[in-house]
Amino acid sequence: MASAAKKKTVRTIPQLRAAMPEQDAGQRSRNFAEVACGYRLEDALHEAERCLFCPDPACVAGCPVSIDIPGFIRRISAKDFRGAYDVITATNLLPAICGRVCPQESQCEGVCPVGETLEPVAIGRLERWVGDKAIAEGWSSAPHIEPNGFKVGIVGSGPAGMACAADMAKAGCEVTVYEAFQEPGGVLKYGIPDFRLPNAVIDAEIENLRRLGVNFECNTLVGRLFTLEQMRDEMGYDAVFVGTGAGYPSMMGIPGESLNGVLSANELLTRCNLMRAREFPQYDTPVPVGRRVAVIGSGNTAMDALRVCLRLGAEKVHCIYRRSRAESPARAEELHHAEEEGVEFHWLTNPVEILGDAEGGRAGNVKGMRCVRMALGEPDESGRRRPLPVAGSEFEFPADVVVFAIGTNANPIIGQTSKIRLDKRGYIETDAELATSMAGVFAGGDIVTGAATVIEAMGAGRKAARGIKRYLGLDPESASPERLFGIPVSEKNFARIRAL
């Protein structure tokens, strides 16, 4: 195996990337079944042959959780599929999710040397294939865990919380994850639609966490049902991780935003995905189904909103974005899928007012927007060219549903209910190890960084887990005489030391 790998060069490997079997665009834009059907065995074996097994793999460095990518692909090539799963789950417990939702083109695949001459190795698709195979075969990575007596509480069951929970459970801690909604999964459940990430996949990955001993408690709004201080001081948690997500959706602050038919992408997606409004009235939650929908924004959430509206039965679905396609923050595949499904894109366009069907009064329904054309000026602080309105270019754009997918602000609940230090914008302040201003409380994901990706949140959850292990003294390298039971001696927190 190793000798064969040595001779591989870009010229000797299969030149073409194995295509992803997909539902036809015309058909899929009217159903919620998964768009990308997943590799078959022969696709996976073909694609695995394309990996050069670089001795100093750039892809591993490009992965936020540093999966041993050549290692798992080598095992696929050798048809040791269980081995491939074990390699991935040594660093990432959630391959079926990450394989689907990671922006691989800007991470592992973006730095793959094969990509310099050919299409890069389809790492994400291979990861997903392994993850799906594990679910189908009922594999789980439940290593022998030696309980260490520490209790760790996790606030939020989204990707950051799940990743942190996995690592803390493997380290031997008793882990409880609290979720405010009625089922776990966070943004994976309420935000990402089934056609991109089926609920069954999320549930299978959560089941894996349960097998590691992780306990999930739903319908629990931490901060209001009990506080972070209570978790630490009364409920016996030795450490707490806060991964509540950013939440609080932004609006633009233009006239007409309270008209009926104007909603945030979070509301649309939560109604449709978690609450199953797409099956209304079999399910009780309604969702506004527009005939002509306008979604403002062009990130991944906007793509999800656009494609959900198509599937709900909208006749025309429009994406309105103030910059151009090149600046669109959406994952390349999502943008491509949305275009294929018939979403109309209006680049360099920005709404300035939402128009209603009545002035004031009760019958305030959306009938359209007044938009302005934009032009790109000098680069701004994000490095992208700043969009500027073109004078005199205003025009009316008819729409009966307007969805804002322009980002989120910090959720205020943890800040309202604890003494944890926040930054100016309301996000939780942390140090490099993701420790917060409260001893024993760590935070990561969108509530620290602002809106980011699933895998970045998972990376933050794992990083916080490393910080928690050091804090609890579970990391042998960090054991130092300045720390007693993981608590800095200088902290003089004798109550906590006694409690241990």
Place this chain on the structure above:
Amino acid sequence: MARAAQTDYEIVAREDFSDATYLLEVRHPLMARAARPGQFVIVMAQPHGERIPLTLADFDRRKGTVTLVVQAVGKTTREMQQSCHVGSALHALAGPMGVPSHVNGAAKVLCVGGGLGVAPMFPQARAHKEAGATVIGVVGFRSRELVFWEDKFRGVCDELILCTNDGSAGLRGLVTDGVRLALEKHPDLAEAVVIGPPVMMKACAEATRPRGIKTVVSVNPIMVDGTGMCGGCRVKVGGRVRFACVDGPDFDGHQVDFDDLMARLARFVPEERRALERWSESCRAKEPAPLEETLELPDPFEEVHGG
């Protein structure tokens, strides 16, 4: 402190105040301990159900229960009226949510509840009383048969003005008439707290505005998560957009844009009607005798309805 290992939200008591209004007492010791006046919960009655916000009507830390008073107005609340019995359980109960009401020990407080707002006014009135205030209560019902909790209110109010639309009990008139009476009798009112249908809260806020009495209202917009995540509950307060679930539900009644609130409450009227019709038909299919069911949704803007 016990760990929050609660997955079963058992209904331990139920009381029917009228054909439409019913009380559910649900076991949730942690919530009973955490709850403060002015907070609300999100309920899902069954797995296919919707998440509905209900303001807490009471909580008992000793018994470990929270109390909800529900009006059967739409599909979900009518279905709950049929399915929620002592011994059965809610599918989900999350909370307490929202910023607790600010009970600041004002000397004399006017506590006003009408319609859906009568029950949730009770813990507020009690909290003000416990904080040492003189509490003037005003509660409104349609008629004598619909009156509930009069004794509970009398127990925490120094004076209670009971109003009925038809005059069959107490003062004949709307809640706002009771408020005007209270304002005349008590020139020294320091604060007013008003809970009820938006049109009633609007009228009460207008009644207190000329006197400059601080008036707190508890708004009740449509919500999904109740945790600040969806923005469905956004309200305009003093020209700013606020989320009722995490910034409220209490706001300055003189600053709230009630017309905006009322318009947004009508967001799903066609869908609500469709759900109710479908549900009523399925009830008829099950029942041998057809139900005498009115399919008209009660007007959400009516001043005092049902209660």
